[in-house]
Every structure is written in structure tokens, then in C-alpha cells.
Amino acid sequence: MVAYSTDDAGIPAPHDGLSQSVGPNGPLLLQDHFLIQKMAHFNRERVPERVVHAKGGGAFGELEITEDVSQYTRADLFQKGKKTPLLIRFSTVAGELGSADTARDPRGFALKFYTEQGNYDIVGNNTPIFFIRDPSKFSDFIHSQKRRADNQLRDNNMQWDFWTLNPETAHQVSFLMTDRGTPKTWRHMHGYGSHTFLWYNAKGEKYWVKYHFKTDQGVENLTAAEAKAMEAEDPDAHRRDLWESIKRGDYPSWTVKVQIMPFEEAADYRFNPFDLTKVWPHGDYPEITIGRFVLNRNPENYFAQIEQAAFEPSNLVPGVGASPDKMLQGRLFSYPDTHRYRIGPNYLQLPVNRPKSPVRSYNYDGPMAYYNNPDPVYAPNTAGGPVAQPDLFKGEEYHVAGEIIRSAYTLHKEDDDFGQARTLWEKVLSDTDRAHMVSNIVGHASAPEVTSDMKKRIVEYWTNVHPDLGSGVAQGLGVES
Ligand code: NDP
Ligand code: HEM
DSSP: OOOOOBOTTSOBOSOSSOOOBSTTTSOBOTTOHHHHHHHHHHHTOOOOOOSSSOSEEEEEEEEEEOSOOTTTOOOGGGSTTOEEEEEEEEEESSSOTTOOTTSSSOEEEEEEEEEBTEEEEEEEESSSSOSOSOGGGHHHHHHHHSBOTTTOOBOHHHHHHHHHHOGGGHHHHHHHHSGGGSBSOGGGSOEEOOSOEEEEOTTOOEEEEEEEEEETTOOOBOOHHHHHHHHHHOTTHHHHHHHHHHHTTOOOEEEEEEEEEEGGGGTTOSSOTTOTTOOOOTTTSOOEEEEEEEEEEOOSOHIIIIITOOOOTTOOOTTEEOOSOHHHHHHHHHHHHHHHHHTOTTGGGSTTTSOSSOOOOSOOOSTTOOSOOOSOOSSSOSSOOOOOOGGGGTTOOOOOOOOOOOOOOOOOTTOOSSHHHHHIIIIIOOHHHHHHHHHHHHHHHTSTTSOHHHHHHHHHHHHHHOHHHHHHHHHHHTOOO
8 A cells, every 4th residue: 555645744745856836947936835844844854963972873672680689779670580671872972973983982881771760871981980080171071082173173182182181081091092992893892880879779778889781792892903994994883783783683782780889888998989080990899790681673763762862870760879979970960951952851752762651740841842741730739749759769868068179089098090000001901902002002192293292291191000001102102211
């Protein structure tokens, strides 16, 4: 049976390819509302791209919890046996919408779980740490990684200027300069919640938690040369790989692990456990497997389901709370704010963002409001309207007191900017990894715009991580160390 085309109001289309004119050769008519709608809608096809993480791809899947962690969290989605539908979006950070997937960059690893208690979003990366530890540096950091004001070119000198002036970046830049900075595909990398979060159980007992999503496909990376070649050969290589692997039924999966720190141990832990430039070494807090998630469905419409997907670290369900990580605190504001701007205030009503559990909020109206809001429209009320459940959140409260100040974090016993990067270099990387790290740094810092003064600062920065790394970089750059 033929399906007949219509305009957006459902009116049968008079033609799919001819506009209305005065005779075959005459001018077109303003009354041709089919043509006007088609052209006007086309002009509005794009929403602004994400200010960061613009280029990406995603899929749907399911989380299954296989272990009992009810002693740590009451969150419905983390109860043993529970299956929860999810959306994931992978991305690069600095490039624009059409940029190449294999560029050296951290990869976004954003998860939205459609739980029975509303959406829970874990908006992480493929690294367990980040470049900075205070959100007031974020826009400066991003500006230094994106484009210059004058010629709109990216500028490696500007990137190193920021990194070397902010030594807390060293751990994350170390990750970035290993071959994990150029993953082979999105399927072949780990994901991390990165921040420390709060978990609390049904009795209100509290724990700090970190999430690790370990790829079941194994970690595989590209060398710098392979990544560069792929930028030219197929800029959409990662988007294509995910799409095709799901299409052929080869569903990628990740094992979900957590590190759990009893609430009281945070105060005296050897590293500040809320500092996003640090990991919790596994020897201190081992990874505990709690489940697995699989990706098994491609989007039907990329724009509706991936471009308009709105992830927000502030979507925290009962049993999970924020920690005092300053970066997380900043992000709790930033994401819903950008969604209101980029998509519109009712972004949560779009099918991909709409929770699969009932929404009974007293927020209503605004542009593109879709759902009917029943009375009563205010709380409290005596009209039988929905009521809050404070009991579900018993456990998220904890005591905080102090001066109102602008200050760096208090240093814990072993806190510094370079120690954990040094451990990575000394204890984790193989000889080949180290050699690649040096050549990746040298390649990046050899861009023509990088000045000789900057090269000296770069050598100093890496010497602080490890003298061998510093001397390798110095040699590669032709700088005396
Ligand atoms: P472990 O030896 O227990 O763990 C080392 C970790 O490093 C593993 O998770 C491993 O991932 C990961 N790794 C391996 N190669 C690389 C690489 N090229 N780039 C980045 N990560 C890599 O050590 P600790 O937990 O004591 O941590 C030691 C150092 O390892 C840390 O200072 C940090 O730099 C790094 N690290 C630590 C993590 C943590 O959460 N504790 C997580 C990731 C890195 P895999 O699972 O694939 O083997
Ligand atoms: C995207 C801000 C740190 C991971 C974004 C976006 C903004 C933003 C405005 C665009 C969102 C959109 O338009 O949909 C910030 C700020 C940060 C910060 C202000 C620090 C204060 C981080 C950190 C991580 C991270 C530490 C990872 C641990 C992501 C991811 C996306 C993203 C994965 C893409 C989400 C998607 O796929 O839609 N960030 N960010 N960001 N950010 Fe951050």
C-alpha cells in the first residue's frame, strides 16, 4: 500500500517536487504554504551544537545488576537482578560536529539510566580523572583547547600554555599522551564516572563510591600514526564502528565495577578523595563487580535521540548523592543550564530525555510544553495532588561547616600534582607504552606554533612527572634538559 506524504499539519502534500507558480514560467506564490513550510523548517533544522563534546554517537542498551550491593545503596537500579534500560553517548571533547573521531582527546562516556525512580545520568569520560579540580577553570581550559580568536585555528602552543601553567593537569595529560588518548573504537575503551559520589543504603548509612565500566571487548588503541591516517580515511570511524557492530548483532558490553570507601575514611585518606585529578589506587579500594551493561539497539533517528539527548550529572536518584568534589558541584549547575539554552526549557519532555517512570512535577508550561498538566498546579494543596517522599533521601545529609573562602583543597598526606602521574609512568606503563607516550608528546609539541620557550616549559613539566620522561621529551624536542 502506498503511504501518502503530508505537510507537518498532516495535510496531504500536493506535490513532492513542484512549487506553485503563475504559469509554468511565472513567479512563485506566497500562498504556497507547502513550499514556505518546507523552506522555513529547513532553516531551523539545527540546534546549536554542544559547546564541548559536539561530535559523538550513541546507542541504547540495558544494565543488569548481578551482585547484592543493597548494604551500600538503596538505589532501585542497583538492586540485584534489576534490569534497567539505558542510553549511552560517546564523544570527543574539543572538535566540532564534523570533526574526526580518532583525534587525540578524552572520550565522553555519558550514560542515562531510565530507572523506575526517574533518570539517573552518569556523565563520565574514558579516563578516571580530569585536567583541573576547580570548575572556575573549566571555560579557560576549554578555550585553550579549542580555537584562537584571531584565525580560528587550534593552537598547540595555547594548549601547552594552559597545561604547563596548571600543573594539576599532569595526570590527565599523561593519560591523554599514552595510546589510550587514541582508542581504536568506542567499544575498546573503559569508561569511568570519574567523580566521587555518595551512596546511602535504606538505613541511611553512607559510603563514597567511584564507578568503573570495564570494556568486555578488551582495551585496544591506535598509534598516533594510525589515528592520524584514520582522520583522513574515515572521520566517522568510531560512529560507524558502533553502528555496524550493533547492526550485525555484535553487541558491545562493559562490566560495571565500583570502588567503595566508608564515609568516615575520607577525612584521613592519603589523597583527597574528592580531587578529580586523582584516582583511588586499587590496592586501597579494590574494584567490586556489580553488573554489566550491553548496547543492543541503534537509534532510529540520530537527531531526535542522540543530538537532542540531554545528560546531566544532577540527575541523581534516591540512594545516590553528590560529593563535595568541586568539579561535580559545578557540573550540577552547568548541564541543565546548557540544555535549557541549547534545546529549550522543556528538554525533559522529549521522548529520549523523558523518564520512563511517571512524572508528577509542579513545573509546567513554557515553550513547547507537550504534556497536559492536571490540577492542582501548586504544592502543598488540599486537592489530592502528588506529595514528596523525604524518607527516600534519608542518608544524603552530612555535616559541613567552615569559613566562606576562595581556596585550594586542603592537602592530604600524599597530595601533589605529579605523584600519581609518576606512578602511571613507573608502575603501569610498559616500555612500549612509555616510548609511545614520549613520541606522542614530542609530536604534539613539535607543531610549528609551539615556541622554543614553551618547549622548555614542556620539558620542565614532564621532568616533574619523571626525569626519564623529561629527558626523553627534551631529546625529542631538541631542548637541553
Ligand atoms: P593498578 O596497577 O591497580 O591499576 C592500574 C590501572 O591503570 C588499571 O586500571 C589499568 O587499566 C590502567 N592502565 C593501564 N595502562 C594504562 C594507560 N596506558 N593509561 C592509563 N591507564 C592505564 O594501579 P593503581 O590503582 O595503584 O593505580 C596506579 C596508577 O594507575 C594511577 O596513579 C593511575 O595513573 C593509573 N590508573 C588507576 C586507576 C584507578 O582507578 N586506580 C584507573 C586507571 C588508571 P586496565 O584495567 O585496562 O588494566
Ligand atoms: C558535555 C560542561 C567537566 C564529561 C558538556 C557540556 C557542557 C559541559 C556545557 C555540553 C552539554 C550539552 O550541550 O549537552 C562541563 C563543565 C565541567 C565539565 C562546566 C567542569 C566544571 C566534565 C567532566 C567530565 C565531563 C569532569 C567527565 C568526567 C562530559 C561529557 C559530555 C559533556 C561526557 C557530553 C555529554 C553528551 O554526550 O551529551 N560538559 N563539563 N565534563 N561533558 Fe562536561
